[in-house]
Amino acid sequence: MEKKTSHIKIFLVDDQAITNLISKKLIEVSGLSDCVYDFICPKKALNAISEYHPDLILLDLNMPEIDGWEFIKRLNTITHKSKIVIVTSSTSIMDKQMAKKEKNVIDFYSKPLNLKSMKEIFNKLALD
Amino acid sequence: MNLLTSKYRITYEAFSKLSGSISKAFDTKELVSVTSKNLKYLIDSRLLRISILMNDDSYSFTFSSNGGSNIESNKLYDFETRLLDEKVPIINSDIPQELDQYIDLNALTNPLHWGWLFERANIKICVSILSDDKKLFTKTDINILHLLVDSFTTKFQQLHLSNLLLEKNKNLENALKLIAKKNKEIEKILEYQQDIISNKTKEVKLKNSELLEISKINAHDLREPLTRILGLIEISQFYKPEQLNDAIFVHLKTSAMDLDLVLKQVVKVSTSSINAPLKT
Numbered sequence: 001m002e003k004k005t006s007h008i009k010i011f012l013v014d015d016q017a018i019t020n021l022i023s024k025k026l027i028e029v030s031g032l033s034d035c036v037y038d039f040i041c042p043k044k045a046l047n048a049i050s051e052y053h054p055d056l057i058l059l060d061l062n063m064p065e066i067d068g069w070e071f072i073k074r075l076n077t078i079t080h081k082s083k084i085v086i087v088t089s090s091t092s093i094m095d096k097q098m099a100k101k102e103k104n105v106i107d108f109y110s111k112p113l114n115l116k117s118m119k120e121i122f123n124k125l126a127l128d
Numbered sequence: 129m130n131l132l133t134s135k136y137r138i139t140y141e142a143f144s145k146l147s148g149s150i151s152k153a154f155d156t157k158e159l160v161s162v163t164s165k166n167l168k169y170l171i172d173s174r175l176l177r178i179s180i181l182m183n184d185d186s187y188s189f190t191f192s193s194n195g196g197s198n199i200e201s202n203k204l205y206d207f208e209t210r211l212l213d214e215k216v217p218i219i220n221s222d223i224p225q226e227l228d229q230y231i232d233l234n235a236l237t238n239p240l241h242w243g244w245l246f247e248r249a250n251i252k253i254c255v256s257i258l259s260d261d262k263k264l265f266t267k268t269d270i271n272i273l274h275l276l277v278d279s280f281t282t283k284f285q286q287l288h289l290s291n292l293l294l295e296k297n298k299n300l301e302n303a304l305k306l307i308a309k310k311n312k313e314i315e316k317i318l319e320y321q322q323d324i325i326s327n328k329t330k331e332v333k334l335k336n337s338e339l340l341e342i343s344k345i346n347a348h349d350l351r352e353p354l355t356r357i358l359g360l361i362e363i364s365q366f367y368k369p370e371q372l373n374d375a376i377f378v379h380l381k382t383s384a385m386d387l388d389l390v391l392k393q394v395v396k397v398s399t400s401s402i403n404a405p406l407k408t
Contacts, residue, residue: 016352018379022359029366062348089352111355114362 008125009052011082012038013045013071014060019111023058023087026118033122042066046074054082056125061088061095072102083128085121087111132268139272142169146276150283156199159283160189163276164197170272173265174231174239175258179208180281182251182288189280192230193263208254211245218243218256227258236260244270246277253281342398350394353387 010033012020020038027033037052039045042063057075061068068086075082085107086099099108106128109117146166153159167176179188188208190198205226207218223233223241233239242257242265255277259265357380364376 016356018356018383019359021379022356022363025363025366029363062352088348089355090348091351111351112359112362 007035008033008056008122009054010036011045011048011052011054011057012036013042013057013063013068014038014087015040015042015063016060019060019087023113023118026113026115030115030118030122032118042068042071046071046078049075049078049080049082053080056121057082057084058087058121059084061086061090069098072104075104083125085109085125087113139170142166143272143275143279146170147279150279153283153287156284156287159280159287160191160197160199163189163280164191164195167191167276168193170276171257171265171269172263173257173259174236174263175227175256177227177254177256178277178280179204179254180251180284181212181253182285187284187288190230194231196230198230204254207241207243207256211243211254211256212252215245217245223258231258237262240265246274248278248281251281251285253277338397342394346394349390350387353383353390356383357387 010027012023014020014023017038017040020040024036024038027036037048037054039048043066045057046066059068059071063071066074068088072084075084082104084102084105086095086105087109088095089111091110096108099105107121107124109121113121146162146169149162149166150159153162174193175190177188177190179186186202186204188198188200188203190200204212205224207224210216211218219240219242221238221240223236223239225233227233227241236258237260239258239260242259244255246253246255255273257265257273360376360380360383364372367375
């Protein structure tokens with residue numbers, strides 16, 4: 001069954017509030033979802049998973065205390081339905097290769113996102 | 129049993145005894161000593177001299193009837209040199225003066241000098257005897273003289289070869305010690321080189337990790353504020369002009385300052401790392 005994107009629950013997890021603000025604005029203007037939660041603290045995002053059951057997590061890699069890889073590792077220890085798209089400022093091929101090994105990671109983007117890339121993410125999620 | 133038979137029997141018994149003692153001798157000194165002690169039971173003579181020539185060297189042994197003996201190396205007398213050249217046995221009353229040092233020639237009655245060259249495999253032996261009326265050597269004694277000389281010479285050869293072998297073994301031992309010493313030196317050099325390689329490897333690893341760190345800073349930290357700036361520019365089109373200041377510019381300023389900070393850090397780390405020489 002195809003998911004209706006406007007009701008998709010999205011978690012934005014990035015220690016930079018400005019990045020979350022940009023992502024939120026792109027989702028807002030594209031009308032892809034009106035259900036966006038942003039976290040600058042990955043730990044808080046993890047705690048909220050069980051409550052909100054997000055469909056999609058836009059996840060940064062380079063974060064203090066809990067980085068993106070540790071976030072995925074901890075996420076895998078709990079029951080969830082979330083798909084992950086890594087959105088990172090890194091251009092490292094090594095990060096990209098590591099991302100392919102994670103079953104819940106459906107895509108990998110280098111920042112900055114724009115309207116086009118945001119729509120691609122939602123299309124991919126709809127098809128997944 | 130006549131007198132001659134008795135003499136032979138006694139002589140051969142004496143030779144058997146001497147032969148046994150000779151075979152037990154553990155060095156040349158003992159060989160000469162046992163020969164000297166038993167000689168009088170075998171041969172009647174004033175002097176017996178045996179010169180053995182082996183591998184361009186000569187070893188002379190002189191035994192006198194008074195029990196004295198003498199050992200010399202590479203000192204052949206003229207009559208011995210002649211014997212070697214001409215191979216003609218000597219029997220005459222012309223006594224070589226060289227023998228004067230072993231016995232008082234004037235005290236002899238009708239002295240007679242005998243000389244032979246015995247040739248054996250790889251060696252030549254000059255045998256000479258000085259006899260007189262009181263110590264009368266006869267042709268019948270030549271057989272026992274042959275036995276004595278062969279027995280003496282064989283034992284001397286055996287002892288001489290043993291000595292050579294011991295000497296060679298000693299040389300070999302010294303050579304082995306030298307090799308062991310050199311091996312230790314080589315091991316030390318190798319260890320030293322291993323240390324240098326190990327230290328250099330550590331340095332290179334450290335340098336690599338520093339470079340990796342710089343690369344990581346470039347990949348994450350440097351691009352991060354830049355992507356914010358680019359993202360803010362991307363979304364600025366969705367704001368009204370009067371909204372731009374609060375929604376975009378204030379964040380642009382923060383991000384640009386962050387970018388400036390990271391740039392300064394990158395330049396500092398890169399410069400210090402690249403300029404730092406490898407420690408030796």
